[in-house]
Amino acid sequence: xxxxxxxxxxxxxxxxxxxxxxxxxxxxxxxxxxxxxxxxxxxxxxxxxxxxxxxxxxxxxxxxxxxxxxxxxxxxxxxxxxxxxxxxxxxxxxxxxxxxxxxxxxxxxxxxxxxxxxxxxxxxxxxxxxxxxxxxxxxxxxxxxxxxxxxxxxxxxxxxxxxxxxxxxxxxxxxxxxxxxxxxxxxxxxxxxxxxxxxxxxxxxxxxxxxxxxxxxxxxxxxxxxxxxxxxxxxxxxxxxxxxxxxxxxxxxxxxxxxxxxxxxxxxxxxxxxxxxxxxxxxxxxxx
Numbered sequence: 001x002x003x004x005x006x007x008x009x010x011x012x013x014x015x016x017x018x019x020x021x022x023x024x025x026x027x028x029x030x031x032x033x034x035x036x037x038x039x040x041x042x043x044x045x046x047x048x049x050x051x052x053x054x055x056x057x058x059x060x061x062x063x064x065x066x067x068x069x070x071x072x073x074x075x076x077x078x079x080x081x082x083x084x085x086x087x088x089x090x091x092x093x094x095x096x097x098x099x100x101x102x103x104x105x106x107x108x109x110x111x112x113x114x115x116x117x118x119x120x121x122x123x124x125x126x127x128x129x130x131x132x133x134x135x136x137x138x139x140x141x142x143x144x145x146x147x148x149x150x151x152x153x154x155x156x157x158x159x160x161x162x163x164x165x166x167x168x169x170x171x172x173x174x175x176x177x178x179x180x181x182x183x184x185x186x187x188x189x190x191x192x193x194x195x196x197x198x199x200x201x202x203x204x205x206x207x208x209x210x211x212x213x214x215x216x217x218x219x220x221x222x223x224x225x226x227x228x229x230x231x232x233x234x235x236x237x238x239x240x241x242x243x244x245x246x247x248x249x250x251x252x253x254x255x256x257x258x259x260x261x262x263x264x265x266x267x268x269x270x271x272x273x274x275x276x277x278x279x280x281x282x283x284x285x286x287x288x
Contacts, residue, residue: 008277009056009249009270017276019048021096027087042072047080052273055266058250085261094268097275098178101151105282108148109180113188113239114171116143116164117247125258129159140255142246142267143167145175150238151278152271153180157263165198172205181205188235189213211235246270 008014026044050072054064061074084090101107118141121128131139139160145153154175158167168189175181186209187202194212202210213236247253249270257263 009052009273011277014273014277014280015049015052017280018093018272019045021093021272022048022089025087025089025092025096026084027089042076042080044080046071047077050077051081052269055249055251055269058254058256060256081262081265085265090265090268094271095178097272098151098153101275101279104279107151107153107180109153109183110185111148111188111235112145112153112175112184112186113236114143114145114168114193115190115236115239115243116141116167117243118160119247119252120254121160121256122254123256123258127157127159127260127263129161131160134160140263141167142252143171144239144242144246145171146239146242148235148238150242151275152242153178155267155271157260157267165193165195168193168198169201169205172201172207176205181207185209186211186235188239190236242274245274 023044029041046068050064050068053059053067054061054077057063057067059067061077064077065072065074098107118131118133118139120131120134121138121140124138128138128140130136140157141160141162141164142155142157143164144155147153154171154173154177156167156170156174158170172181175184184207187207188211189198190213199210246267249266251257251266252270255263255266257266
């Protein structure tokens with residue numbers, strides 16, 4: 001399943017859909033020179049393709065240049081990425097993808113899960129720290145909230161030395177920024193989050209139903225009926241599956257960037273390709 005997720009990101013149909021959205025968000029540029037003697041600007045499509053290759057494989061910018069036929073230099077790729085980050089292209093892109101998914105399929109906030117995932121960051125930089133599970137080597141982590149079926153609705157990043165519990169308020173804040181916090185019915189966390197501080201953070205966010213792993217709510221069955229679907233209690237597998245999907249993107253699994261904004265842009269790209277693939281599958285399902 002994880003390998004298929006990566007392959008879908010490289011699927012031309014998925015790429016074309018995502019880039020069509022990207023084109024509408026790119027800042028306008030006047031590429032006209034009065035003498036017509038300047039070097040032509042490399043197309044945005046080629047740059048975006050190289051960024052995706054780097055995200056999927058985890059290679060360096062130089063290798064991304066080589067893998068895309070040396071159509072664009074590594075220097076141009078970094079400059080174009082920073083230009084798009086400054087224009088908030090990646091932020092607007094992921095918000096557009098989430099709105100599209102919610103409109104077509106629907107975000108299900110009946111059972112929301114939060115979990116963190118820790119990974120390597122050998123080049124260090126801001127937002128990294130010594131990993132407690134990797135002999136003190138530098139790493140980073142994300143904390144992500146997903147809906148009932150693993151769709152990301154809020155996320156944040158920090159150093160590998162940051163405890164998952166400390167990242168809960170920022171994760172819930174990211175969900176609140178999208179106006180989704182008040183619709184959460186039940187929040188699922190693993191047993192490591194089960195402490196008074198996290199419970200207070202969750203309560204302050206207005207969530208009254210908190211379920212930790214290996215905990216059964218009194219007076220309820222092992223599963224409850226939600227519409228036409230049976231949803232088990234302790235519902236944490238969707239967020240764990242989503243973490244697994246993201247971990248198979250090379251640059252998320254072993255990140256070599258040194259700035260938080262660059263990692264957030266990569267995380268946003270991964271989410272956009274995930275949502276786009278799901279929307280295409282939904283279309284194919286009902287068009288047969």
